[in-house]
Amino acid sequence: MNRAAVLGTGQTEHRTRRTDVSMAGLCREAIDRALADAGTDWSDVDAVVLGKAPDLFEGVMMPELFLADALGATGRPLLRVHTAGSVGGSTAIVASQLVQAGVHRRVLAVAFEKQSESNAMWALSIQPPFTMPVGAGAGGYFAPHIRSYIRRSGAPPHVGAMVAVKDRRNGALNPYAHLRQPDITLESVNASPMLWDPIRYDETCPSSDGACAIVIGDEAAAEASDRQVAWIHATAMRTEPTYFAGKDHVNPRAGYEASRALWRAAGIIDPLEQIDAAEIYVPFSWFEPMWLENLGFAAPGEGWKLTEAGETGIDGALPVNPSGGVMCSNPIGASGLLRFAEAAMQVMGRAGEHQVEGARTALGHAYGGGSQFFAMWVVGTAPV
Amino acid sequence: MEIGFDYTRSLGPVLSRFMTALAERRILGCRGSDGRVHAPPLEYDPVTYAPLTELVEVGPAGTVVTWTWLDRPLDGQPLDRPFGWALIRLDGADTAMLHAVDAGTKDQMRTGMRVQVRWAPEPVGHIRDVACFEPIGGAAPASPRSGVDPVTMVTTPIHLRYRHTTSIEESRYLRGLAEGKLIGQRCPACGKVYVPPRGACPTCGVPTVDDVELPDRGTVTTFCVVNVPFPGQRIPPPYVVAYVLLDGADIPMQHLILGCRPDEVRMGMRVAAVWRPREQWGTTPQNIDHFQPSGEPDAPFDSYAQHL
Numbered sequence: 001m002n003r004a005a006v007l008g009t010g011q012t013e014h015r016t017r018r019t020d021v022s023m024a025g026l027c028r029e030a031i032d033r034a035l036a037d038a039g040t041d042w043s044d045v046d047a048v049v050l051g052k053a054p055d056l057f058e059g060v061m062m063p064e065l066f067l068a069d070a071l072g073a074t075g076r077p078l079l080r081v082h083t084a085g086s087v088g089g090s091t092a093i094v095a096s097q098l099v100q101a102g103v104h105r106r107v108l109a110v111a112f113e114k115q116s117e118s119n120a121m122w123a124l125s126i127q128p129p130f131t132m133p134v135g136a137g138a139g140g141y142f143a144p145h146i147r148s149y150i151r152r153s154g155a156p157p158h159v160g161a162m163v164a165v166k167d168r169r170n171g172a173l174n175p176y177a178h179l180r181q182p183d184i185t186l187e188s189v190n191a192s193p194m195l196w197d198p199i200r201y202d203e204t205c206p207s208s209d210g211a212c213a214i215v216i217g218d219e220a221a222a223e224a225s226d227r228q229v230a231w232i233h234a235t236a237m238r239t240e241p242t243y244f245a246g247k248d249h250v251n252p253r254a255g256y257e258a259s260r261a262l263w264r265a266a267g268i269i270d271p272l273e274q275i276d277a278a279e280i281y282v283p284f285s286w287f288e289p290m291w292l293e294n295l296g297f298a299a300p301g302e303g304w305k306l307t308e309a310g311e312t313g314i315d316g317a318l319p320v321n322p323s324g325g326v327m328c329s330n331p332i333g334a335s336g337l338l339r340f341a342e343a344a345m346q347v348m349g350r351a352g353e354h355q356v357e358g359a360r361t362a363l364g365h366a367y368g369g370g371s372q373f374f375a376m377w378v379v380g381t382a383p384v
Numbered sequence: 385m386e387i388g389f390d391y392t393r394s395l396g397p398v399l400s401r402f403m404t405a406l407a408e409r410r411i412l413g414c415r416g417s418d419g420r421v422h423a424p425p426l427e428y429d430p431v432t433y434a435p436l437t438e439l440v441e442v443g444p445a446g447t448v449v450t451w452t453w454l455d456r457p458l459d460g461q462p463l464d465r466p467f468g469w470a471l472i473r474l475d476g477a478d479t480a481m482l483h484a485v486d487a488g489t490k491d492q493m494r495t496g497m498r499v500q501v502r503w504a505p506e507p508v509g510h511i512r513d514v515a516c517f518e519p520i521g522g523a524a525p526a527s528p529r530s531g532v533d534p535v536t537m538v539t540t541p542i543h544l545r546y547r548h549t550t551s552i553e554e555s556r557y558l559r560g561l562a563e564g565k566l567i568g569q570r571c572p573a574c575g576k577v578y579v580p581p582r583g584a585c586p587t588c589g590v591p592t593v594d595d596v597e598l599p600d601r602g603t604v605t606t607f608c609v610v611n612v613p614f615p616g617q618r619i620p621p622p623y624v625v626a627y628v629l630l631d632g633a634d635i636p637m638q639h640l641i642l643g644c645r646p647d648e649v650r651m652g653m654r655v656a657a658v659w660r661p662r663e664q665w666g667t668t669p670q671n672i673d674h675f676q677p678s679g680e681p682d683a684p685f686d687s688y689a690q691h692l
């Protein structure tokens with residue numbers, strides 16, 4: 001397999017409603033920034049990979065068709081990737097594999113969501129006729145599983161609020177973040193309304209318009225760059241059925257197996273020791289401790305102890321979501337790619353105010369489809 | 385079944401000018417890097433990918449480049465009588481746009497025919513302001529007007545009507561419900577009981593053929609209290625949505641819990657189905673109106689820990 005590296009990243013200012021741009025304009029804001037960050041232009045792009053969550057969000061079937069011009073895809077291969085909420089991560093991995101396989105030298109990966117065109121709770125609550133119409137969006141789906149996690153782990157109730165405070169304060173350091181709340185406190189989180197008990201309003205991701213883009217290049221392209229690149233050390237994707245007897249929503253097997261494959265491929269023996277920064281897909285604050293366990297940073301039932309001890313803060317042993325993460329910006333289709341891009345930004349030293357000091361190895365992670373799809377990568381300052 | 389939403393489109397600078405011009409009864413194209421005029425306008429150049437900003441007026445007349453005839457129009461199409469679908473190159477443009485031509489009969493349509501826009505009676509800044517095209521010969525199109533406020537958003541209602549064809553297993557399940565029964569299926573390989581039945585085991589990949597009738601009581605494995613309202617919601621909040629593991633089943637089903645305060649619902653609580661009056665039963669899971677506490681002692685955590 002050939003080496004590949006992230007040469008540049010770009011993202012939009014994420015907001016509830018980006019009524020100043022069309023879907024094409026939203027994508028281009030991220031793409032133009034990624035090309036500039038990579039020090040390249042369209043002439044160097046060999047292929048484009050687009051990621052987007054369910055078409056029902058914008059009501060546009062196959063948006064890759066009408067976006068081809070804006071994505072610079074005319075005259076080039078264009079692939080659409082779709083793995084629900086994890087799609088941004090899968091998009092980065094598909095793009096990296098096109099380079100690692102030697103098919104292309106430089107590939108542009110783009111992902112977006114313009115949630116203000118409809119209502120995600122409506123779009124995620126449409127149920128088949130043989131089930132009760134009790135769906136209530138992603139929060140309604142995940143809240144019972146968070147309750148299971150709290151019961152199984154014995155985590156104290158303030159852990160969810162602690163994650164929310166940490167992520168929102170981190171988001172205040174990120175100029176692109178949708179929610180930037182430097183003054184948020186445990187008290188204010190606990191005073192916020194209970195939406196899907198046990199999930200409070202402030203423990204929930206926002207609904208955002210936004211896009212992200214990255215340029216991935218081969219070894220020659222990376223070496224030609226006069227800036228630090230993010231070498232892709234390993235990638236992993238795994239899938240499991242949406243819902244089956246014995247499915248463990250708290251510690252899904254697909255996520256567990258993907259992470260173990262990832263660490264093996266990246267030569268990582270002790271992830272807590274060897275990963276300097278992690279961008280983990282945390283749409284509801286309680287998912288931080290759950291995924292810390294699923295990913296092997298902590299033993300089952302122990303993830304909340306890392307959070308409670310402050311180890312996931314930006315100065316902790318394992319900074320988690322220094323960008324503020326999904327809790328601060330959630331353009332669903334782009335959220336996974338943002339995690340992957342932010343991981344790359346950390347090892348490239350381009351994370352600005354939310355830079356983790358001396359980050360050399362970072363994790364980007366995404367999941368989607370009711371904990372069905374998992375995608376993750378490890379990037380580093382040095383090639384492996 | 386029907387789903388639908390009034391999608392709100394933010395237009396961005398190019399399409400905003402295009403839609404605003406339509407409200408003025410004018411059609412704009414844009415000039416690309418190679419000098420071609422694209423109508424309708426593109427936001428980005430298909431050759432250089434650069435943003436396009438030079439908008440030029442085209443039409444209101446044009447030439448049919450090619451066409452087909454539609455005898456039976458569908459709901460939502462530009463005309464409710466037979467019409468021609470045509471690619472029309474507007475005067476001043478180098479590309480063609482697809483639209484309807486109200487030609488009356490098929491033998492009035494031909495490639496190369498000259499057509500002109502027919503404006504909607506009250507243009508609002510929407511693609512539907514172009515009602516259709518018509519052969520040149522009658523009255524000229526309504527004149528442009530000015531003083532229109534910039535259009536930055538358009539609403540596009542999208543509705544999808546579809547018929548769900550049940551599988552054999554879903555059908556048996558729904559027919560069972562109509563008789564007040566809960567029918568699941570057992571996997572011959574792993575022995576797990578699925579309700580509703582699926583016809584195949586998702587982990588073993590083998591067909592499931594053994595029907596199992598399940599009791600209408602079980603255990604709340606986990607749950608949430610929905611306090612948040614949202615469009616399309618079928619039940620007014622607050623309500624408790626629980627995973628109920630029917631006795632003998634290996635996968636819980638989501639249902640409503642009523643008959644107690646939301647804060648009394650707990651993991652392990654034993655519940656029983658409350659059926660609607662028999663005369664209201666149909667082939668639907670809603671025959672069970674909700675579950676309510678059965679009064680039995682709570683089930684121990686270990687008894688459902690593997691079925692959360």
Ligand SMILES: [Zn+2]
Pocket residue numbers: 571572573574575576585586587588589
């Ligand atoms: Zn089985």
